[in-house]
Amino acid sequence: MTTTATAHTNIALIKYWGKKDPIFNLPTTSSLSLTLNEFYTQTTVSVNPLADELMINGQAFDSTRTHRFLDMLRDQLGDFAPLTVTSENHVPTGAGLASSASAFAALTGAVTRELGLDLSLAELSRLARRGSGSASRSFYGHFAIWHEGHDDVSSFAESLNAPAMPIALVVAEVSTATKKVGSTEGMRRAATSPDYGTWVKNSNTQLKDMLAAIQASDLEKIGTIAEANALAMHDLNLTARDAPFTYFTPETTQILTLVADMRRQGLLAYATLDAGPNVKIITSQAQAPSIVAQLQAALPALHLEIATSGAGIHYD
Numbered sequence: 001m002t003t004t005a006t007a008h009t010n011i012a013l014i015k016y017w018g019k020k021d022p023i024f025n026l027p028t029t030s031s032l033s034l035t036l037n038e039f040y041t042q043t044t045v046s047v048n049p050l051a052d053e054l055m056i057n058g059q060a061f062d063s064t065r066t067h068r069f070l071d072m073l074r075d076q077l078g079d080f081a082p083l084t085v086t087s088e089n090h091v092p093t094g095a096g097l098a099s100s101a102s103a104f105a106a107l108t109g110a111v112t113r114e115l116g117l118d119l120s121l122a123e124l125s126r127l128a129r130r131g132s133g134s135a136s137r138s139f140y141g142h143f144a145i146w147h148e149g150h151d152d153v154s155s156f157a158e159s160l161n162a163p164a165m166p167i168a169l170v171v172a173e174v175s176t177a178t179k180k181v182g183s184t185e186g187m188r189r190a191a192t193s194p195d196y197g198t199w200v201k202n203s204n205t206q207l208k209d210m211l212a213a214i215q216a217s218d219l220e221k222i223g224t225i226a227e228a229n230a231l232a233m234h235d236l237n238l239t240a241r242d243a244p245f246t247y248f249t250p251e252t253t254q255i256l257t258l259v260a261d262m263r264r265q266g267l268l269a270y271a272t273l274d275a276g277p278n279v280k281i282i283t284s285q286a287q288a289p290s291i292v293a294q295l296q297a298a299l300p301a302l303h304l305e306i307a308t309s310g311a312g313i314h315y316d
C-alpha cells in the first residue's frame with residue numbers, strides 16, 4: 001500500500017519566534033498564518049522491508065531530523081514498519097520560506113493514513129508540531145491559528161473559518177542559499193534579547209487585533225499588523241545578548257525600502273520576513289502584478305512569485 005498527502009506551506013502573519021519547551025516545540029506565543037496555494041510538498045509513503053529511507057526531489061536524503069520524527073511517531077502511535085518516504089518539494093528549501101511546515105505536515109498526514117489511522121486535524125497538528133512548529137498550521141486552508149497551549153495536548157492549530165478575501169503575497173526570493181542560523185538556534189538567541197518580554201506582550205495584543213482585522217477582511221490592517229510583528233521579531237535577533245545576528249542582506253533592506261515607497265504611492269504593500277532574507281509582500285490580488293512590476297524594474301535579477309490563499313491537507 002502507498003499513501004500520498006499534499007500539504008501547503010504557510011506564511012505567519014503573527015510569528016512563532018521562541019520556545020517555552022524545545023522538546024515538544026511549545027511556543028512562547030500563539031501564532032497565525034495564511035496557507036499558500038502555490039508552495040506545497042507532496043509526500044508518498046510505503047513500507048520498506050529494510051529501514052526508513054528518505055527521498056527528496058528524486059535524491060536520497062539522510063535527515064536526522066526526519067528519522068527522529070518518524071521514531072517519535074512510532075513512540076506516539078505504536079511501532080510501525082520501516083517506511084520509504086518520497087517527497088516532492090514545491091517550495092525553495094532552506095531560505096526562509098518554511099518548507100519544513102509543508103514537509104512535516106504532509107509526512108504526518110501520509111504516515112497516519114498509511115497506518116489506517118483517521119486522526120482529527122487537531123491531532124495531526126499536535127504531532128506535526130514536534131517536527132516543526134510552523135507545520136502545526138499547515139493542515140488548514142486559508143487562515144490558521146496555533147494556540148500556544150501549556151503542554152503537548154493543548155498546543156495545536158485550528159482553522160479560523162475566516163471570510164474569503166482577495167489577499168495575495170508577492171514573494172521576493174533574495175537568495176535560495178541555505179540559511180546560516182536555523183530557526184531553533186535563532187529563537188534561542190532571540191530569547192536573550194532584553195526586549196523579548198515586550199515582544200511576547202505585544203504579540204498577544206497584535207494577535208487580537210489581527211483576528212479582528214481578518215474577520216473584517218481589512219487587508220490594510222492585516223498588512224500593518226503583520227509588518228509590525230515581523231520587524232519586531234527581526235529586531236530581537238539584532239538585540240540578542242547571546243550572539244546577535246540578522247537574516248537581512250543588503251538586498252532585503254533595499255526591498256523593504258521599495259515596499260515603503262510603494263505604500264507612499266498608495267499601493268497596498270506590507271512586508272513580512274521569516275528565518276531568511278526573502279521578503280514577502282502582503283497585498284491584494286488586484287495590486288500584486290503592479291508590485292511585481294515595480295520590484296522587477298528596480299531589481300531585474302530578483303526572482304518574484306505571486307502566492308494566493310491555499311487549501312488544507314489533501315490526499316490522493
Ligand code: PMV
Binds near residue numbers: 011014031133134135
Ligand atoms: O517551524 P520552524 O521551527 O521552522 O519555525 C518557523 C519560524 C518562522 O517561520 C520564522 C515563523 C513562523 O511562525 O512560521
